[in-house]
Amino acid sequence: MVTVLAGRLDVKTRAFSVEEVPTPRPGPGEALVKVEAAGVCLSDVHLIDGTLTPLYLSGDTVTLGHEVAGVVAEPGAGVTRWRPGQRVLLQAGEERDGVVWTRGVDYDGGWAEYAVATGSTLVEIPDELPFEQAAIIPDxxxxxxxxxxxxxxxxxxxxxxxxxxxxxxxxxxxxxxxxxxxxxxxxxxxxxxxxxxxxxxxxxxxxxxxxxxxxxxxxxxxxxxxxxxxxxxxxxxxxxxxxxxxxxxxxxxxxxxxxxxxxxxxxxxxxxxxxxxxxHYGSSDEHVVQLVELVRRHRLDFSRSVSGVLPLAEAREAVDRLLRKEGNPVRLILRP
Incomplete structure (x- = not known):
């Protein structure tokens, strides 16, 4: 079995670790994305410390990370919009059964080498937008x-x-x-x-x-x-x-x-x-699309927003830095 690294949280014990998991596979209507960058948000910290609890998670463990950007690796059955190699960011959630589910909270997110996303939650990003900056646009x-x-x-x-x-x-x-x-x-x-x-x-x-x-x-x-x-x-x-x-x-x-x-x-x-x-809570898909267009048109630049980049294996260190406000970061980024 081929395995990849992922930052996993047990929501019952609040134990967090970066561990080997089976490589995810895209189902119908989904795409497999090779993650290039994932943001570390205070919400992730609150999930680990127990302040936040998933509402719709099936099971006890979840891969964290709702701010994600990468490259399409493999479209699933029925996905025609996306092809391997396209640069994308992932919306931070999606509507299921009339309610909004949050990536990295209610289902597996992007603190991983690979992530699965519904095709409709992908947003193409311009070549000149670095993955580290693209990842933080959602949220x-x-x-x-x-x-x-x-x-x-x-x-x-x-x-x-x-x-x-x-x-x-x-x-x-x-x-x-x-x-x-x-x-x-x-x-x-x-x-x-x-x-x-x-x-x-x-x-x-x-x-x-x-x-x-x-x-x-x-x-x-x-x-x-x-x-x-x-x-x-x-x-x-x-x-x-x-x-x-x-x-x-x-x-x-x-x-x-x-x-x-x-x-x-x-x-x-x-x-x-x-x-x-x-x-106020979160944003809609349209807001992310608007921001990508503003970046494309050179109205916005987020180069100052990336306060540090750490390897995925050091996700716990990133969480601790954010908790301590070490260096007063805007956003810390994980790179698989």
């Missing part, structure tokens, strides 16, 4: 893109705030710049993260412990406050602070996940000024 880039364009319906020349300048938030800054939000204000406790936000396009940065932050935001927006605020941190105190920075009709979009309650201290003012809190 690390598409999630903030969907939050900005679809959930918040961000408008140009209006002020926006970003809380948390990590892997999602810093791309949020970059994408807000692309759609013309102004000014863009980033809030993060880490000085290096604030510097990175400036490099990615923020106009102003502040630490969240600044007691004058709401007043400073209003001062920078001509007294108006923020039209759009994005919580990429998933921290209750962040959300309360962001609400205090909203202007009339302002929208707070909750992108970072937490099971803690949201408190709005002054509910009367919130209602009077017709402000909104909007939940």
């Amino acid at each position: 690390a880039v598409s999630t903030p893109w969907a939050a900005i364009t679809a959930t918040a319906r961000t408008e140009p020349a209006r002020p926006a705030g970003v809380w948390g300048a990590g892997g999602l938030g810093v791309h949020g800054v970059q994408l807000l710049r692309l759609v013309g939000a102004a000014p863009i204000i980033a809030v993060d406790p880490l000085p290096e993260a604030r510097e990175r936000a400036l490099a990615f396009g923020a106009d102003l940065v502040f630490p969240p412990d600044d007691p004058e932050l709401p007043a400073r935001v209003r001062g920078e927006t001509g007294g108006a406050g923020l039209a759009f605020a994005f919580d990429f941190a998933g921290v209750p105190a962040v959300r309360e602070q962001a609400v205090r920075c909203l202007g009339p009709g302002g929208r707070l979009v909750l992108v970072g996940l937490t099971d803690q309650p949201l408190t709005i201290t002054d509910g009367t003012a919130f209602s009077y000024f017709q402000q909104q809190v909007l939940g």
Whole structure:
């Protein structure tokens, strides 16, 4: 039996290891992809530490990895769109029986030498887009893109705030710049993260412990406050602070996940000024396709987003680095 390496998680014991598994085979309507790059996301860390649990996984073990790019190795029966050698990224999930299943969570993902994907979840990528950058478009880039364009319906020349300048938030800054939000204000406790936000396009940065932050935001927006605020941190105190920075009709979009309650201290003012809190999760296939086209047209560049590349065999080290925030990475990449 021919075997390949894969990063496998036992969801009952939360034991993770890179081990030999049988080479997967594509079924009808599927394609076998030789993985060239796979992103390491905080969601992967939360799967390992037990914070997240798969909803639809059949069995107790799963190959992690929902940010994946590679080359088509073998189309399955009935697949005519794809041929061996095509460069592709894999959508981070797919709809099954009316619900969305997440790759690397509810079924095997791309922390592996080879991955199987339904043909409809492949997106062709241009030759000039490196696999390391292509891999992170699903989720690390598409999630903030969907939050900005679809959930918040961000408008140009209006002020926006970003809380948390990590892997999602810093791309949020970059994408807000692309759609013309102004000014863009980033809030993060880490000085290096604030510097990175400036490099990615923020106009102003502040630490969240600044007691004058709401007043400073209003001062920078001509007294108006923020039209759009994005919580990429998933921290209750962040959300309360962001609400205090909203202007009339302002929208707070909750992108970072937490099971803690949201408190709005002054509910009367919130209602009077017709402000909104909007939940957000992930992205749709169309958002990934849009981003690939923007890269193809040289509107976006993600070369600064790859903070390090490790071999697949060192997946545990990558997880530990992300957990420790060692080097304050945007995205770490695994290469089989």
